[in-house]
Amino acid sequence: MKLSDKIATYNSSRPFYTFEFFPPRTDQGFENLIPRISRLSVLNPLAISVTWGAGGSTRERSIDLAGLTQSEYGIDTVLHLTCTNMLPGMVDDALRAAKVRGIQNVLALRGDPSRGTEHWTPVDSQFTRGIDLVKYIRSSPEFSSHFCIGVAAYPEGHPDRETDEDGSLNVLKEKVDAGADFIVTQLFYDADPFLEWVDKVRAKGITVPIIPGVMPIQTYSSFLRLIKLCGVKVPPSVMAALEPICHDDQLVKDYGVGLAVDIIRKITSTGTIKGIHFCTLNLEKSVQLVIEKLQWAGSSPTTKNKLIADAPGPMIHVQLTNSSDLVIDPTTATNTATSALTSKQTSDPDPGRGELNNAATWDDFPNGRFGDYKSPAFGAQDQWGGSGLSQYEGLSEWGHPKSTDDLTSLILRYLHSEVSSSPFSSLPLSPESLTILPHLEQLTKRGWWTISSQPAVDGACSTDEIFGWGPRGGYVYQKGFVEFFVEKQDLEKIEKKIKEKGQGWVHYFAGNLQGECRSNVPDDGRNAVTWGMFPGQEITQTTIIERESFLTWKDEAFSIWAEWASFYPPGSEERELLNSVRRERWLVSIVHHDYKRPDALWTFLLDGEL
Structure with missing residues (x-):
């Protein structure tokens, strides 16, 4: 109607x-x-x-x-x-x-x-x-x-x-x-x-x-x-x-x-x-x-909806042959399936419950960018679905980069709060990232352009002004994490070091524009990198990194380079530079699982030669 x-x-x-x-x-x-x-x-x-x-x-x-x-x-x-x-x-x-x-x-x-x-x-x-x-x-x-x-x-x-x-x-x-x-x-x-x-x-x-x-x-x-x-x-x-x-x-x-x-x-x-x-x-x-x-x-209202929630009876997963799964209550789904649908019974009406994460907590504290990829709110942007990049901001704050040194300088300026945003963050560097600023600065000076990170945290109070989140009376935990863009030869050196010296403590994902993905994480592996314990509640995992979420973010991250490049005229040095970065660099995401040692990730990445 x-x-x-x-x-x-x-x-x-x-x-x-x-x-x-x-x-x-x-x-x-x-x-x-x-x-x-x-x-x-x-x-x-x-x-x-x-x-x-x-x-x-x-x-x-x-x-x-x-x-x-x-x-x-x-x-x-x-x-x-x-x-x-x-x-x-x-x-x-x-x-x-x-x-x-x-x-x-x-x-x-x-x-x-x-x-x-x-x-x-x-x-x-x-x-x-x-x-x-x-x-x-x-x-x-x-x-x-x-x-x-x-x-x-x-x-x-x-x-x-x-x-x-x-x-x-x-x-x-x-x-x-x-x-x-x-x-x-x-x-x-x-x-x-x-x-x-x-x-x-x-x-x-x-x-x-x-x-x-x-x-x-x-x-x-x-x-x-x-x-x-x-x-x-x-x-x-x-x-x-x-x-x-x-x-x-x-x-x-x-x-x-x-x-x-x-x-x-x-x-x-x-x-x-x-x-x-x-x-x-x-x-x-x-x-x-x-x-x-x-x-x-x-x-x-004048017309009642047909879709009724919480009705009794088992739930059915319906597989779209060319798209996505749905969860439908069979008591209201009579005659709605088409020949393109095939149904299968499931014994778990709540696919997010249990060892992975409770679906009821998916959106209680959606502070992690990755969140849980199974959440309907995963990847939420603004009201109309905008990307968040502003050409005015790009030209006034990010200038006219014409070399990789210019890009390194821009990331360093953002880290030092000399500019209030970057193409990958509309807000200034967070207070928790400021606690690891020297490490981010060292990585960026190597030409590893950092765009996301978090320090390791072992049981900070949930009311802590820097690391806290969730209700009062709880404790929060984080594994050290960093994400950056690198050239292929540097990625290969990182992979070699993880294989030879990681000792199972270090997991990574790496992806490029062409769709290649490298990782030492099992296909079904899920790394909870932020979680909290609160009175009277199950453990809440707010940031989870696994293949699906990484690949989804990877596609967005490379599209940001294209959007940024389009702020400059066709054929300009700026556009050519940004498009070449998009074609040639890899996005790398690294987690160190020893959250009890604050310097574990940074010592691993920065000590010695790669």
């Missing part, structure tokens, strides 16, 4: 809400997102939306996920669609695929230009802005009457555009006049400016529903990254409340829930805002708590 029609006929006593999900990067994450959506569907959202990913990078998974929720389970789904990197014909292909699956709603976006703004050019000249998608769909006899179209709005201004507020409102009106049926806004953390913006939107003659984006704060570090990435303004009172509790993940989560509740109550109290768009980042607990505290749970 079209979202605009559902909103027009919505007659519940409480505001409606929608949930946003992104397609996980791994098959296991995709598999385990389905029961998560199932659990959240019990809250009866009016619809869910599925993001498209930066530059259409997840287009196949996006359509797969949206198709499953819409055609298989009857949850009205909004498919995000962007202009970026859409080859001629791809828009038609995506719209037809959505139509075949019964999807009647799309969110038309230009998309963040993952190759930089100054030199970015549309792949298909028909589509350079979100309005182009709106106009195209509305002018098409094949698609016009079928689709309800949403567009994005930025109450605090688009982070990549210098248009003033009146200009932004004019752009929004153009999109609505072109045929948009509803508006979804960028997230915000200050209700008063948002309500003022709504008044200005209405004064422009824009009457379609406005659905504000709300994202509960999950962790302090992810919050800082997100507000920088999205250009979100944060009231001083919010920062003042977070700073004293920033090292207690549970208190930050609790505050995030309370703040979201307060914002929602304020913006819905006037009667102007009829619904909320929850940006879940594929996390479920905070959204559930917000809805419970609002006392919205149990109120049913």
